[in-house]
Amino acid sequence: MASTNGDTNGHSVKHDSRFDPDFTRHVINATGPKATPRMRKVMGSFIQHIHDFARENELTVEEWMAGVEMINWAGKMSDEKRNEGQLMCDVIGLESLVDEITFKLAAETNDAATASAILGPFFRHDAPVLENESTIVHGVDDGEITYMHGIVRDLKTKQPVAGAWIDVWQASTNGLYEQQDENQIEHNLRGKFKTDENGRYAYYCLRPTPYPVPADGPAGKLLKLLDRHPYRPAHIHLIVQREGYKPVTTQIFDSKGDYLEDDSVFAVKDSLLVDFVPLKGNPKATLELNYPILIAPIEKST
Amino acid sequence: MASTNGDTNGHSVKHDSRFDPDFTRHVINATGPKATPRMRKVMGSFIQHIHDFARENELTVEEWMAGVEMINWAGKMSDEKRNEGQLMCDVIGLESLVDEITFKLAAETNDAATASAILGPFFRHDAPVLENESTIVHGVDDGEITYMHGIVRDLKTKQPVAGAWIDVWQASTNGLYEQQDENQIEHNLRGKFKTDENGRYAYYCLRPTPYPVPADGPAGKLLKLLDRHPYRPAHIHLIVQREGYKPVTTQIFDSKGDYLEDDSVFAVKDSLLVDFVPLKGNPKATLELNYPILIAPIEKST
Structure with a gap:
């Protein structure tokens, strides 16, 4: 044949x-x-x-045309706040795969820094710059407030890196990012933080909760056609960047959460599991997450 | 490996x-x-x-994201008058391939009727119903008017089929379909004709001319990235349908035209080449195209 x-x-x-x-x-x-x-x-x-x-x-022509219509539908739903084409790729594992490829190619030329994970379709480039020790949580009554902090270090020297930017974003307890939810204020649960002279960052966020990918678009329809649940395990998105270092895009997952084995977008890696631990004596938070981050310096060509 | x-x-x-x-x-x-x-x-x-x-x-993530952005762009440009997702598939030969597959599957269960070809992105469902012997050409000064006619026959019995619908559409001499061109009247160069009791259809149309696929969208961008010309050989689109018969979607190509060997959407087949011949004694047209059509009856399951 x-x-x-x-x-x-x-x-x-x-x-x-x-x-x-x-x-x-x-x-x-x-x-x-x-x-x-x-x-x-x-x-x-x-x-x-x-x-x-x-x-x-x-x-057949009919099957192919059904695919074309889903692609056009994805484009129509996409705007600066939402990327449905990306989300369709996510539910077939493609973003996670190209992330693995990209990370591996980087790792083959340098030591491995903090493991990467997919950007996801809800990132916004215009998150507000906030002071360390402030909160990204506004108007959420039913969440577990977490004091998240850590030190960003140079992968090679292990020295703290001052002036690194941490871009953080997460969904609210109702499963919606602020751009999906008219009841959240603009830029809720997002912020950009800069490490201090000791490489330290710190802010208050939510312990994340699982949520479904949106059901109102082609990605949600594809999941239904494949008889798959739409849930993502609880996670926090991070991008860490500083001049002279490779940027890191990652998600960290609550190690005690559901859907770690069957994430609808296949983004979980063991190295990205973190533990939220009880915090005493801080009236602003009941949990703590200490998350150290390594970033790889860009090699000077010699 | x-x-x-x-x-x-x-x-x-x-x-x-x-x-x-x-x-x-x-x-x-x-x-x-x-x-x-x-x-x-x-x-x-x-x-x-x-x-x-x-x-x-x-x-890499960057390359994949460039692809996602082209897909989203395609969806945004698409509407009831234009299908850019389809056009992107066309320039990589996918519509022509699924058309071949679909036609072959049909041919394996029945005799082959008039060869099919791709629908293309400029079809409209709401073309006007016109009388036989009328024209679809309005406001075109520089075209060669063609008297196109023929008899639709049953593939099995070879008998004429009355009451079959011929849906015809074509670009104007400037390379634009009416929905792309604000200087053409609504539904210019489109029409639906019904075969008479002798299975005959007849109308006046243009001898088609080559035109480029639109350069303002992702399909045009893809062609540039691939260093390919955007031209389609001169063609007329047809859909022929009647209750009890398999519908035929086809394009017929001017056998003396350019780009037959390197159609930008790969739709040319030898069986779809037609000859426009000089017509004498008809003040309305200088060329004639006699195009007989075979349609396959739908088999009753026995």
């Missing part, structure tokens, strides 16, 4: 004798001489895989 | 030892028991191919 040939771009071309054996090669070879080598490689491979996928499943 | 294992859904799982060998299987196996068998098969295969694609190319 199938034979394999090379095409002029060096891809392996799989043939199914029922369908035109030259078609995919013809499409791939349409790429012109001025395309970058990376674009030629990546799109050639993408075309090959998508065509193989269509042939192997004998995908 | 690579080994192959089966997963519980019966897919072949390719492993690259640098990345988590269990991840793709884990994502595929998250599909629940109530997913339809077809959904399980198609999405399992899609996840496998997309993950393999990401690993084989060591796709």
